Amino acid sequence: MEILDIKNLTFTYRGTTAPTIKDVSFSLNAGEVLLLCGATGSGKSTLLRMLKRELTPLGKMQGSVVYKGKNIHIEEAPHLATKIGFVAQRPEGQIVTDKVWHELAFGLENMGVKKEVMARRIAEIANYFGIEKWFDRDVADLSGGEKQLLNLAAVMVMDPEVLILDEPTAQLDPIAASDFLATVRKLNADLSLSVIICEHRLEEIVPYADKLLAIDKGQVLAFDAPKAAFAKVRECEAIMKNMPAASLVYERLTAEYKDSINTGKYEVPFEIREGREFLQSGFTGPYTKIDEEAGSKKSVPVLKVTDLRFRYDRNEPDVLCGLNLSLYENEILCLLGGNGSGKTTALKAAAGLIKPYAGKVEVFGRKLASYKADSLYKNCLAMLPQDVQTILYADSVKDELLESGIEAGSLPYDISYLLDRHPYDLSGGEQQLVALAKVLAAGPKILLLDEPTKGLDALYKEKIVKIIKDLKAAGVSVLIVTHDVEFAAGVADRCLMFFRGDVVSGGTPREFFSGNTFYTTAASRLSRGLFENAVTVDDVVKLAGLNHVEKQKN
Amino acid sequence: MNRFEEYNPITVAVIYLCILGISMFFINPALQILSFLGAVSYDAVRRGKKRRGGYLWYLTLFLILTFVNPLVSHNGVTVLFFLNNNAITLESIMFGANSGIMILAAILWLRSFSDITTSDRLLYLTGRLSPKISLILSMAIRYVPLFRKQAKKIEDGGKAIGIYTKDSIPGNIKSKLRVFSAMVTWALENGIITADSMSARGYGLKRRTSFSVFKINKEDVAVLLAVCLLFAGVMYAVLRGGLDFSFYPRVTTGKNAALYITGCISYGLLVLSPALLEIWSNIRWKYLISKI
Known part of the structure; x- marks a missing residue:
């Protein structure tokens, strides 16, 4: 069932002539995770903000955003504020009040919910998000990750059906970012919450997304299931660079050795596990180690x-x-x-x-x-x-x-x-x-x-x-x-x-990351046990290529 | 089971209002002394061994208030001596001492009130009056430490790239100005994000309600009833003239001893109630903890 339907959306900021968003159409089904990607300045944030009436910037708009049959920009419906939740990039600025419990209550207070109902909803949400332990704390004492989780909880307390996330983990460290994304996934799985997320860190989210919407200079480049969309995204370098390491290795190897690799045999891998299967299908061999240049002498x-x-x-x-x-x-x-x-x-x-x-x-x-x-x-x-x-x-x-x-x-x-x-x-x-x-x-x-x-x-x-x-x-x-x-x-x-x-x-990075199991790069996890010290995508591609050529010779 | 500071903020606020209101509006040394003793005893019970210093300061304040009054007010019939041809009277010294005690008591009460009234308790009280004011206060409370932190960050940031200097006075002023202007830009920018976040969560769409984590329970009701009773006792004595008192031209008191005693006992219990409730909770807690 379509929950959000965007048709021919065009938007021009006040005071400029060139449209930032050009003729964008897509739809979101209930319970889906839609990943929005695009280069910096491609209009991602503008597009996301137009899906929420209260945040729509000033300017000229054409086309329609329809939520469950209602055009959100035309119909006067206060309850829509709660049905579409929005979490943005900066954790600090989005917090309104001084106490964690008050922040959770803020949205419900705005909607004029009765105190008894509020108490139950807040208790429920605090439980679900594991916020109970810091329920009484000042928001100033929270870490960045906790703040962003609180922002998400404060939106979820209003029981939205669509959640819009505009680079929610950009200001977080990798561990906090993982926790945040895991919570989003849990919400999606438990509540069948529809999610539109815009992210730079694609490593974790791409394998989980149902749809991938790529935009370039305000126009739709691809809108499809991630594996199908990947083929169309190829030309856009800025998006490609953010893709998971496994898919990058696949992409570069298949491009370089397209005569000798049967590309039909493998779909593009996104997860580490799939990537390893791809590497094991003919890219392992005698070359397992990158020779390190002799380290410069330690000076003063x-x-x-x-x-x-x-x-x-x-x-x-x-x-x-x-x-x-x-x-x-x-x-x-x-x-x-x-x-x-x-x-x-x-x-x-x-x-x-x-x-x-x-x-x-x-x-x-x-x-x-x-x-x-x-x-x-x-x-x-x-x-x-x-x-x-x-x-x-x-x-x-x-x-x-x-x-x-x-x-x-x-x-x-x-x-x-x-x-x-x-x-x-x-x-x-x-x-x-x-x-x-x-x-x-x-x-x-x-x-x-x-x-x-x-x-x-x-x-x-x-x-x-x-x-x-x-x-x-x-x-x-x-x-x-x-x-x-x-x-x-x-x-x-x-x-x-x-x-x-x-x-x-x-x-050195090679010694360091190839020695670590958890705290290491995706490329290192991808090639663990296959290659000895490959820590970047370049390393993996180089060794895999050498092995492939060796195999072809035999 | 509650400690005094854990009662519902309304209960606490009502007790403080009654105590301070009576001591400020009715001139009677007995009331002031009781109020002072009540404040001191609550302070002592609440802090236990952790006393705060500054007693010398309070004594000095008291002496100044006592002896400044006769210098400016020359009413009263009992002249002690003349200073620069002005009469220094016993009555005006007594009046000064009375105001001194009253002000000391008020300071002590307000100090303990501000100690036990955390921001969320204050917001609960204001939220009852107006949810909007309560929200503004809550945001303001958050912004003070936030601004301080940001100012420090900006100062450090500038320092580490060599453009925040303390070398010379003009340089220092320029650096401070730069921090200030950066703060303004940052505050505006941050304000926009906050405003977006507020409207995204439906701010301004409907009439706000106010949530709180406080409940009014049986103990609150019992304490509130007792306080009302005591307050009525004092007011009865006051209105019937039992607590009449005037310093000028000579010290005169009310005639009805029974009413005077009723008033004093009622007020005495009222001012001692914070300390008594605190002691009561300590005793009960000791008893309960022995069962764990």
């Missing part, structure tokens, strides 16, 4: 952290427990680890933003304290914060650069096309590039990056990787704190695992 550490101890309050436990860490000259070092393991705190301590109570930090052999005033942050060390909006102040990108005293032309990458835009109107990836420009303006020799790929799609991740590698070539040493294993595997010279306030193990 430019940043050295010794026995560092820190806690936020006298009565709280240590966040950093005797941390030892060295960043060598001209090295890209990635610190990986779970949420709350103290990674960001370690970075702040290294940048001199917090004062540890024991241990020392040395930069170029000098103690932090010996850098008088702000000399540390001038042509020496600079840090990109996790939330880049905190370093964007001006009304346009041009002013941002002017303020920091750097010209767009002198940057190692191009942002000249953004100069006239307001920093807050940019996409997450574009904001990241502008913020990084401001950091580079300080002329750092040591660059500290806190989660530089948070909320970015694969295309922008690739850009960031290239920029960081270029900076390294120019002599900058880089310390990165990240959750993103795929990114770390692609960029790092050395990876360290952070656990309970200290570093527990480390090595």
